[in-house]
Amino acid sequence: MGRRSTIYSLLMPVMNQHVPDLDKGKGMYFLFIKSEAKTPGGLVARPVLTSYYKSSHFRNRPFDPYTNYTSPNETILCPDSYQSMYSQMLCGLYQNKEVLRVGAVFASGFIRAIRFLEKHWSLLCKDIRNGTIDPLITDTSVRESVSKIIKPNPKLADFIEGECGRESWQGIITRLWPNTKYIDVIVTGTMSQYIPTLDYYSNGLPLVCTMYASSECYFGLNLKPMCKPSEVSYTLIPTMCYYEFLPVHRNNGGVTNSINSISVPKSLNEKEQQELIDLVDVKLGQEYELVVTTYAGKSVPVPSRDVLRVTGFKNKAPQFSFVCRKNVVLSIDSDKTDEVELQNAVKNALTHLVPFDATLVEYTSFADTTTIPGHYVLYWELRRLDKSTAQIPPSVFEDCCLTIEESLNSVYRQGRVSDKSIGPLEIKIVESGTFDKLMDYAISLGASINQYKTPRCVKFAPIVELLNSRVVDSCFSPKCPKWAPGHKQWHN
Structure with a gap:
């Protein structure tokens, strides 16, 4: 924890070399904890950031301009995702003129916060106008901490209503928080898929990746934080x-x-x-x-x-x-699904097709981030062995969707059930011969016919367009998969 705190303390000195006067305002960061689980041996298991936010290093941290947030600690430490998001957004809106930087851990998390604002801005404006806190916020410590900040402000409420009530939300970040200088989120790796959405909401504010870290260790810093996302490099700190x-x-x-x-x-x-x-x-x-x-x-x-x-x-x-x-094929938020896990999930789902004499010819997948939250999409090409049998009803494909979701790891299921950071999984049925067309297209681009293998995940826009042009039916998972805090299926 000491080493983690040290690397956090280095972030503001690096940023101050590129963006002046950050110590004269606050950061509006949407930070959350997740539920804890136990290993089969009885040890508490939780995400590294949950461990950090719950530690005395974070809760009792000395004043640091970089960790001077609009969100009180109590709102960050609230285990209820709705109450935490609502209270953090309320405090961020109320202190809008003080906000100099905004962010979250992942780009997906920040976009989810903006989507939350789209849904609930009228309720938030009501609280700002009257200096109240919505009754749905029942956590006592959250209410007490927020009440110290929120006072009646009809003028601010009118301003927010005017901006949020516009037809277009382009540039909503710079309109509501006019002094914002950059967005601090991870936009490398799979998170790069969210860059166009962030650019739309922010009118092209700089996207800053400050540090490189993982559950195993915090590694290093980006010493040129104002560079383009495609140019981000991290300098590893040898003592970590x-x-x-x-x-x-x-x-x-x-x-x-x-x-x-x-x-x-x-x-x-x-x-x-x-x-x-x-x-x-x-x-x-x-x-x-x-x-x-x-x-x-x-x-x-x-x-x-x-x-x-x-x-x-x-x-x-x-x-x-x-x-x-390495090996990750699908990711929307903090979830990481590899090819083996996806294959096993699809295999489990295919048992629902046995009574209809249907087999899976081929499949691929796509992480669709055009929806908020994003969701997994599977493209299936099927073959009916006996066409005289009854047609496959939509409910069967819904069962397939749910079986796949329940076969995926606990991080995915927590994102679906608790964090609401992942939307329902979708299966799209494509015409017969679709994957032959996909192979033809790959060969036309130079792929070897002898070495061609169907990709288990696609990202290239023309390929996604080809698949979508041949969709004949689609369905979504009808409900959330099973997941309960403290009783997760344990995955190494």
């Missing part, structure tokens, strides 16, 4: 942990190395130990998989599954850009 690197080799567009699908701490074998290189030995332009040994377990290297590219040096310290999270 012990860094080692596995060289990554590109193979027909794929990523391979000597560690395959590691998701739990384990010792490296002799061959892998020989391949590992130290921080001082990485080469410019080369890609590596990051392996860290933390202070909590020096003998246990923890592969983070992040693939990084060396982009330069700060003095002699290497700087890295984030390339991808």
Whole structure:
């Protein structure tokens, strides 16, 4: 926790080199905790940020301009996602002239906050006008902390109503919080899909990625925070942990190395130990998989599954850009679904098609972020073995959607059920021959017919358009999958 607090304390000095006078206002950050679970052995398990926000390092932190937020601690620590979001938005709107920067951990989380404002701005304006707190906010500590901030302000309520009542929400961030200088969110990796939406809501405010961190460890800082998202590089701080690197080799567009699908701490074998290189030995332009040994377990290297590219040096310290999270095919928020997990989920769902003599010819997936919240889309091409059997009713495909969701990991299901950060999964049925068309298109772009494999996830816009042009039916998951705080299915 001390090392994490140290890296947070370095963020404002870096930002002040590029954006002056940030100490003269506040940050409107939407920060949340998540429910805790227990391992089979009885140990408490929770996300790293929940652990940090609940710690004395955060709750009793000394005054720091970077952590001077519009949200009182009590609103951040409220376990109810609606009450937490409402109270944080209310405080942020009320202090709109003091806000110099806005953000959340992930780009998806900040967009979700703007979507929340779209739905509830009239209720928020009512509270600002009257100096009240909506009765749905029942958490006593939240009400007490917010009541110290909110006073009747009809003029501000009229202003917010006027802006939110416009037909277009383009630039809504700079209109409601006119002194905002940048948006502080992660927009690298899978989060880059949200950049156009953020640009629309902010009229092109700078998108700042300040630091690089994971559950295993906090790694480093972006020393040029005002750069474009595509140019973000992080300088690793050597005292955060012990860094080692596995060289990554590109193979027909794929990523391979000597560690395959590691998701739990384990010792490296002799061959892998020989391949590992130290921080001082990485080469410019080369890609590596990051392996860290933390202070909590020096003998246990923890592969983070992040693939990084060396982009330069700060003095002699290497700087890295984030390339991808290894093996992840789908991600909307903090969820990470790999190909094996998706395959198993689809396999479970196909049992619903057996009575109708239907088989799955081929499938792929797409993370659709045009909706708020975003959601998973699966494209299925089916073959009916016996066309004389009854047609497959929509309810069967709905059952397939729900089975897939219940087969995915607890982080996904928590996002669906508790955090509301992920929308219902959708299955789109495509015409017969669609995946042949997809292969033809890939070959026309230069793919080898001998080495072509159907991608399990698609992102390239023309391919998504091709698939959508051949959709004959679609359905959504009819309800949320099973998930209960404290009783999660445990996944390593």
